[in-house]
Amino acid sequence: MPGGRLTAEDRQHIAEGLAEGLGYAEIGRRLGRPASTVMREVTRNGGPEGYGADRAGEATRQRARRGKQAAARPEAATAVPDDGYGRDPQAVREFTESFTALLAQSGLPKMEARVLACLYTSDAGALTAADLVQRLRVSPASISHAVGFLEQQGLLRRERTPGERRERYVTDDDIWLKSLAGAVQTNGILAEMARRGAEVLGTGTPAGARFESSTELFLMIGESMGKLLEQCRQHLATRSGGREG
Numbered sequence: 001m002p003g004g005r006l007t008a009e010d011r012q013h014i015a016e017g018l019a020e021g022l023g024y025a026e027i028g029r030r031l032g033r034p035a036s037t038v039m040r041e042v043t044r045n046g047g048p049e050g051y052g053a054d055r056a057g058e059a060t061r062q063r064a065r066r067g068k069q070a071a072a073r074p075e076a077a078t079a080v081p082d083d084g085y086g087r088d089p090q091a092v093r094e095f096t097e098s099f100t101a102l103l104a105q106s107g108l109p110k111m112e113a114r115v116l117a118c119l120y121t122s123d124a125g126a127l128t129a130a131d132l133v134q135r136l137r138v139s140p141a142s143i144s145h146a147v148g149f150l151e152q153q154g155l156l157r158r159e160r161t162p163g164e165r166r167e168r169y170v171t172d173d174d175i176w177l178k179s180l181a182g183a184v185q186t187n188g189i190l191a192e193m194a195r196r197g198a199e200v201l202g203t204g205t206p207a208g209a210r211f212e213s214s215t216e217l218f219l220m221i222g223e224s225m226g227k228l229l230e231q232c233r234q235h236l237a238t239r240s241g242g243r244e245g
Contacts, residue, residue, distance in 0.1 A: 006033075006041060006060075011053035014038060018048050040098040047105050085123075096121050111138070115146040116155055119171040126159070126170040154178040177232050184225045191218035 006014075010031055017027035024042070028035040042048060045056035096117055103113035118135055119127055127135070132143045147169055150156045155178070156171045172178075197211035 006037070008053065008057055011041070011056050014041060014056075015051055015053040018042070018051055039102075040094075043098055043101040043105055092121070109146075109149065111142055112146045112149050114138075115143065115169075116150055116171065119156060119169060120175075125172070126168045128166050128168050130166070132169070154182060174236060177229070177236065180225065180229050180232065184222065184229055187218055187222045187225060191215055191222055194218055 010033070013031055014027055017030065022030075023035075024038040025035040028038045031038070041056065042051050045051055045059050099121065100110075100113045100117040103117060104110050108116065114136055115132060118132060119125060129140060129143050129147070132138075132147075133140055136143070147156065147158075150169075151158065155175050156169050158167045159170050160167050194211045194215040198208050198215055201208035201211060203209055203212045
């Protein structure tokens with residue numbers, strides 16, 4: 001049934017679908033499951049390249065055992081605090097784990113992914129170092145290192161409430177816009193480096209021709225990404241104006 005737990009047969013079908021190069025939506029249709037269920041299953045168990053039906057089943061059983069053990073500990077209740085919205089703590093925990101896995105799969109280091117996911121899934125979008133230590137159950141040093149990395153990437157910022165000594169780490173609604181802007185900048189650097197490589201190596205040589213082709217590709221990507229970035233900025237500005245009105 002669509003809302004039930006995945007079976008061993010379901011996982012085997014997912015593995016076969018990935019081997020065929022199918023997307024999550026198509027695999028979900030074959031199983032009668034939402035694409036999000038398939039994506040969560042795959043990202044939590046090795047990603048598209050490392051997914052295996054047997055390994056995924058065993059990993060799921062281990063997570064279930066750890067969940068039961070954690071629930072028996074008094075401090076487990078602090079992992080997902082009561083937000084007053086009547087949310088299902090287990091559903092929130094599972095979503096946060098999946099979101100964290102997806103961020104890590106996208107290139108963020110694991111601890112940095114955990115911190116960003118923790119911030120982004122909090123309603124305030126802002127937590128202190130002590131909050132993060134309590135929720136993630138890691139050392140203050142781990143939080144400090146992760147925060148420094150995320151701040152450099154423009155994925156969070158620090159703020160201090162007037163009259164308070166403690167800093168809060170804040171993630172804004174437009175972090176993905178900032179990430180896209182960073183990608184546009186990086187693409188521009190790559191385009192210039194490829195152009196320089198073609199010039200130095202000579203476009204009449206195999207290596208130089210390779211760089212020349214790469215330059216054209218980077219320029220096309222940069223133009224498309226630049227247009228998309230401007231559209232996103234206009235969209236966010238329109239939304240902000242609508243809210244203020």
